[in-house]
Amino acid sequence: MMLVNRRQFLSVSGTTAAIAMCSPYALFANTPASHVQHSASGTLQAMQDLEQRKNRMLGYPINMASLPEEFFAWRKQLEITGLTRFPFNNIGNPYDHSPIPFNSHAFEAELIDRFGAVYGFPPDNLWGFLTNSGTDSNMHGLYLGRTILNHATGVPPKIYFTREAHYSIQILRDLLQLDWIMVATRPDGGMDTEDLERQLNNNPNHPALVVATIGTTFKGSIDPIDAIQARLKNRVAYLHLDAALFGGYLPHTRFAADLLHEANDPATGTKHKRYDSIAISCHKFFGFPSPAGLFITTRTNFERFLAQFSRIHNPEYVHQVPGTITCSRDAVKPAEFYFFSSESAFAQQAADARTMLENTDYLLKEMNNHYGDLQPVRANDRSNTVYFRTPGKAVIARYSLATMRMALGEQQASYAHVVVMPHAKQEILNRFLSDLGKH
Numbered sequence: 256m257m258l259v260n261r262r263q264f265l266s267v268s269g270t271t272a273a274i275a276m277c278s279p280y281a282l283f284a285n286t287p288a289s290h291v292q293h294s295a296s297g298t299l300q301a302m303q304d305l306e307q308r309k310n311r312m313l314g315y316p317i318n319m320a321s322l323p324e325e326f327f328a329w330r331k332q333l334e335i336t337g338l339t340r341f342p343f344n345n346i347g348n349p350y351d352h353s354p355i356p357f358n359s360h361a362f363e364a365e366l367i368d369r370f371g372a373v374y375g376f377p378p379d380n381l382w383g384f385l386t387n388s389g390t391d392s393n394m395h396g397l398y399l400g401r402t403i404l405n406h407a408t409g410v411p412p413k414i415y416f417t418r419e420a421h422y423s424i425q426i427l428r429d430l431l432q433l434d435w436i437m438v439a440t441r442p443d444g445g446m447d448t449e450d451l452e453r454q455l456n457n458n459p460n461h462p463a464l465v466v467a468t469i470g471t472t473f474k475g476s477i478d479p480i481d482a483i484q485a486r487l488k489n490r491v492a493y494l495h496l497d498a499a500l501f502g503g504y505l506p507h508t509r510f511a512a513d514l515l516h517e518a519n520d521p522a523t524g525t526k527h528k529r530y531d532s533i534a535i536s537c538h539k540f541f542g543f544p545s546p547a548g549l550f551i552t553t554r555t556n557f558e559r560f561l562a563q564f565s566r567i568h569n570p571e572y573v574h575q576v577p578g579t580i581t582c583s584r585d586a587v588k589p590a591e592f593y594f595f596s597s598e599s600a601f602a603q604q605a606a607d608a609r610t611m612l613e614n615t616d617y618l619l620k621e622m623n624n625h626y627g628d629l630q631p632v633r634a635n636d637r638s639n640t641v642y643f644r645t646p647g648k649a650v651i652a653r654y655s656l657a658t659m660r661m662a663l664g665e666q667q668a669s670y671a672h673v674v675v676m677p678h679a680k681q682e683i684l685n686r687f688l689s690d691l692g693k694h
């Protein structure tokens with residue numbers, strides 16, 4: 256190895272080295288501009304080529320259907336305001352006054368009100384905001400729950416979830432330093448509430464922070480909200496719903512009541528809450544073009560949380576206690592996602608949800624008829640996911656299928672799944688079915 260001292264280095268390298276040391280363009284300092292352009296245009300071309308493949312994406316819950324022209328017209332209108340041309344910032348609580356006037360809080364609060372109504376939150380007891388992703392929404396739900404329960408009892412809660420929960424729950428319980436309890440599952444992959452009760456009884460000195468997944472990532476299983484709530488009765492508990500995918504479409508189907516925040520109590524004629532907060536991804540069912548999430552809870556929960564949060568967070572600098580973990584927040588996404596909260600957008604979502612579930616019926620039937628050896632399973636009639644024994648590598652690659660090893664009796668076996676999103680029309684599914692036969 257050749258060592259050079261500082262003087263030699265400067266004399267040999269001159270300005271090039273100086274640039275290299277301090278400029279973000281350093282990487283390109285010795286690179287002919289044409290090469291850089293070539294590489295960028297090559298990357299652009301490769302990205303553009305991906306568009307032809309988008310409808311074949313069957314393995315992950317992302318809606319690849321093209322958005323309507325009206326969405327892009329809405330974007331244009333937003334652009335005229337300057338929103339995408341200089342730094343707007345949604346720092347803070349969208350329902351509170353912001354010291355930074357360059358924000359889209361009005362759109363953000365309005366869209367939370369509209370989606371809150373979809374999930375049956377009372378309009379006068381509703382709070383939320385547009386997050387960066389489903390994971391970010393889960394993080395806020397768990398942080399709220401932990402803070403409220405900790406304050407109520409003086410003891411940190413234990414967190415309860417099943418092994419079917421999304422892997423981000425493991426990350427978040429680590430981040431929040433919570434002791435966790437893995438609750439057993441039923442054969443359909445939903446939470447076994449008898450086991451939940453057993454585990455709650457084994458941990459009587461800790462409040463319970465329970466995550467119910469409505470549409471688990473791989474199997475599409477559903478944790479039963481009301482049966483969980485029945486086990487939580489007379490305990491200090493907080494129930495957060497991770498409805499990343501199913502939360503987008505169930506409200507527009509005959510299963511709309513599944514996710515309602517309140518239920519009628521026939522015995523007393525009163526309403527009771529079924530859960531504390533809910534997380535939904537915007538890029539999954541809705542097909543919003545960048546990751547974002549809805550986080551919705553009650554104003555009562557938010558205010559209980561805020562009372563504690565304001566002791567951690569000095570509000571002086573931003574003139575309010577924001578109630579969000581992140582300080583600066585994207586102003587573009589809420590303004591753009593507002594488009595998805597109109598009556599006509601809801602009507603489109605209802606049509607997409609119907610087709611999606613019909614297409615899932617179709618896929619399951621065809622797989623049972625022609626590929627029974629792959630043992631296809633749909634966990635429940637709300638699910639748009641069919642999982643089955645792993646097919647050949649070429650099909651996995653062609654349709655970007657997710658695969659996972661799962662227990663099959665005493666053995667482990669490898670499974671793949673198809674998530675039937677709105678772009679997965681019968682024509683695409685037919686091609687997939689025919690390709691399954693070739694491999």
Ligand SMILES: Cc1ncc(COP(=O)(O)O)c(C=O)c1O
Pocket residue numbers: 316388389390391420421423468470471472497498499500536537546547548
């Ligand atoms: C059940 C569930 N929760 C959370 C997530 C994470 O959502 P996001 O990718 O929006 O962070 C996923 C993603 O697949 C999921 O399936």
